[in-house]
Amino acid sequence: MWIEWTIATKFLREGKAQSTLIFVGISVGVAVIVFLIALITGLQSNIIDRTLGTQAHIKIQPPQERNLILAPDKASTHLVLESKRAQRLRSINNWQEVRDALDTTPQIKAVSPVIAGPAFVRRGEAAQSITLNGIDAMRYSRIIPIQNVIVAGVYRTGAGNALIGTQLANDLGLRLGDKLRIDGGQNRESIVSVAGIFEFGVRELDSRHVYVDMRQAQSLLNLPGAATTIDVTVDDIFAAQTVAAGIARRTGLKAESWMETNAQLMNALRSQSLSTQMISTFVALSVALGIASVLSVSVVQRTREIGILRAMGARQQQMLRVFLIQGALLGLAGSLLGGIAGYGLVGMFNMFGATLFYIPLNPWLLVAATGLATITGIFSAALPARRAAALDPVEAIRHG
Amino acid sequence: MAENHAGQEVLLLQELRKSYNVGKPTEVEVLHGLNLRLQRHDFAALVGASGSGKSTLLNVIGLLDKPTAGEIFLLGEPTRNMDDARRTKLRGSAIGFVFQFHHLIQAFSVLENVLMPLMVASGKPAREQLERARDLLSQVGLEGFDQRKPDQLSGGQQQRVAVARALVTRPSLILADEPTGNLDSKSASEVFQLLRKFNREFGCAVLLVTHDSRLSEQCDRTITLVDGAIANDTRHG
Numbered sequence: 001m002w003i004e005w006t007i008a009t010k011f012l013r014e015g016k017a018q019s020t021l022i023f024v025g026i027s028v029g030v031a032v033i034v035f036l037i038a039l040i041t042g043l044q045s046n047i048i049d050r051t052l053g054t055q056a057h058i059k060i061q062p063p064q065e066r067n068l069i070l071a072p073d074k075a076s077t078h079l080v081l082e083s084k085r086a087q088r089l090r091s092i093n094n095w096q097e098v099r100d101a102l103d104t105t106p107q108i109k110a111v112s113p114v115i116a117g118p119a120f121v122r123r124g125e126a127a128q129s130i131t132l133n134g135i136d137a138m139r140y141s142r143i144i145p146i147q148n149v150i151v152a153g154v155y156r157t158g159a160g161n162a163l164i165g166t167q168l169a170n171d172l173g174l175r176l177g178d179k180l181r182i183d184g185g186q187n188r189e190s191i192v193s194v195a196g197i198f199e200f201g202v203r204e205l206d207s208r209h210v211y212v213d214m215r216q217a218q219s220l221l222n223l224p225g226a227a228t229t230i231d232v233t234v235d236d237i238f239a240a241q242t243v244a245a246g247i248a249r250r251t252g253l254k255a256e257s258w259m260e261t262n263a264q265l266m267n268a269l270r271s272q273s274l275s276t277q278m279i280s281t282f283v284a285l286s287v288a289l290g291i292a293s294v295l296s297v298s299v300v301q302r303t304r305e306i307g308i309l310r311a312m313g314a315r316q317q318q319m320l321r322v323f324l325i326q327g328a329l330l331g332l333a334g335s336l337l338g339g340i341a342g343y344g345l346v347g348m349f350n351m352f353g354a355t356l357f358y359i360p361l362n363p364w365l366l367v368a369a370t371g372l373a374t375i376t377g378i379f380s381a382a383l384p385a386r387r388a389a390a391l392d393p394v395e396a397i398r399h400g
Numbered sequence: 401m402a403e404n405h406a407g408q409e410v411l412l413l414q415e416l417r418k419s420y421n422v423g424k425p426t427e428v429e430v431l432h433g434l435n436l437r438l439q440r441h442d443f444a445a446l447v448g449a450s451g452s453g454k455s456t457l458l459n460v461i462g463l464l465d466k467p468t469a470g471e472i473f474l475l476g477e478p479t480r481n482m483d484d485a486r487r488t489k490l491r492g493s494a495i496g497f498v499f500q501f502h503h504l505i506q507a508f509s510v511l512e513n514v515l516m517p518l519m520v521a522s523g524k525p526a527r528e529q530l531e532r533a534r535d536l537l538s539q540v541g542l543e544g545f546d547q548r549k550p551d552q553l554s555g556g557q558q559q560r561v562a563v564a565r566a567l568v569t570r571p572s573l574i575l576a577d578e579p580t581g582n583l584d585s586k587s588a589s590e591v592f593q594l595l596r597k598f599n600r601e602f603g604c605a606v607l608l609v610t611h612d613s614r615l616s617e618q619c620d621r622t623i624t625l626v627d628g629a630i631a632n633d634t635r636h637g
Contacts, residue, residue: 002523002524003520006519010507014507304503305506308505309520311462311464312497312516312520312565313489313520314488314492315485315489315520316485393464394464
């Protein structure tokens with residue numbers, strides 16, 4: 001291989017202008033791909049982080065209540081007019097066992113039973129409808145880290161304490177330590193004090209969610225010992241769907257992953273990924289065609305030299321390798337510079353661009369881009385290389 | 401001739417034929433059943449009018465082109481049915497080419513050009529091979545030109561590099577296609593004398609295509625090709 005390397009590098013060095021042009025071309029292409037992929041990956045993980053920051057990856061709920069309809073006799077036909085049943089707030093049967101089973105299930109990071117239902121909060125004359133969430137503070141903190149968004153007070157729900165959002169605090173004029181009355185309907189009321197105020201930055205959550213201890217919520221919602229939902233987080237967020245399906249199969253409960261709940265978002269992310277892939281593919285394709293055309297021209301320019309080398313005893317395989325190496329070298333060198341340039345662009349974006357989000361720099365992206373560009377270089381060189389190898393030395397020397 | 405040892409015989413052509421456009425209406429036979437034998441130390445001129453088939457013959461002998469019929473024995477080996485890899489290997493080791501135009505490779509230095517046949521055969525040159533190449537360069541009067549690029553030399557100097565390159569593998573046969581055709585008479589004479597010298601010193605057979613009757617007269621043997629057939633094969637002196 002030594003002589004092939006030597007000839008390849010000398011040829012590249014001799015055709016300096018040509019090599020430089022295609023080198024810059026490859027670099028620009030790779031820089032665009034690297035920057036684009038880093039940007040979109042960063043953007044998407046940011047969006048997902050924000051979305052999942054306020055919701056569980058999987059929500060497990062009791063199955064919907066259905067009307068039971070008797071099967072008709074074989075000989076008769078029944079026409080049924082069915083009005084669907086109203087779904088009352090119900091507990092998950094044996095939720096403690098489900099919780100314990102999920103605790104030991106691989107792929108699942110955290111499990112937290114929740115009892116959630118509608119309620120009102122009152123202060124003086126003012127009333128607000130809310131979602132009352134009874135949580136196990138320890139477990140819940142691993143599902144949604146409310147402790148990180150507490151702006152006043154502490155993350156504590158036990159013993160008559162409640163956590164409310166900044167918006168609700170504002171609407172009702174509540175401050176830390178203030179009392180408020182929670183009305184679960186049917187004359188079930190209790191008075192709690194504000195132990196902490198949180199701010200997710202999502203209006204709906206900050207104005208409508210109130211967190212109390214599970215027992216308190218159970219008595220307010222008249223479901224003693226109940227949990228209406230089990231929230232689950234998983235190790236791989238994109239495996240949530242499969243994990244949810246597995247849970248549904250094992251427990252017979254309704255398990256909904258964040259991907260189903262956020263179908264619109266997923267759709268948007270998927271379209272974005274698709275467009276990124278398409279742009280990358282077409283840029284890569286034009287880079288490949290660039291390499292192929294430059295090397296094709298080089299084969300024509302070097303026809304005579306190829307003929308001489310063949311007359312000197314160079315084998316066809318050697319000529320083939322000379323041009324494959326040129327393709328590989330162009331791909332490698334171009335992608336190294338392009339990768340660095342792409343990273344530079346990402347760095348500049350992080351430093352000077354919109355500070356809405358930060359693009360993480362993944363070194364594997366550089367490795368992958370370099371590897372792929374090198375392989376692309378070799379593949380692009382295949383056609384010109386085969387032409388070079390197939391040249392008839394007599395013709396090559398005569399007409400080159 | 402029959403008394404010659406096989407070891408002395410470099411090249412043997414038997415009923416060699418070469419046609420172009422075989423099987424097409426435009427098929428034309430360029431070489432019509434040639435028989436030829438070259439021994440070690442032979443220094444033969446191949447003469448003939450343009451179109452008489454000299455270059456074709458040289459290409460076929462040099463294993464750059466395949467004959468349509470007949471056989472070529474190179475160092476006693478039949479070559480007609482060899483695959484490309486074996487032909488290339490034999491070509492690289494047994495034959496040295498000197499072309500009308502020097503055909504050096506610009507990307508490489510003078511020394512690397514001389515070493516090229518060795519490098520394509522066995523990679524990075526060994527110390528002994530480097531010595532040999534330098535020695536050849538000094539023998540062709542180009543000592544100290546090692547690292548120059550071919551385009552920094554005159555036409556005559558370039559052709560002398562080409563002669564050194566042809567000899568670096570210590571071939572048994574040198575094929576020279578009008579090596580002096582493009583040179584002034586002084587350079588032409590120098591290149592011719594070099595071929596002559598190496599023929600005497602190394603014993604390699606030389607087949608030299610030329611239009612120059614003064615050169616062909618200085619050869620030991622003149623083979624005249626007329627319309628693709630050997631019309632005359634005379635030895636002088």
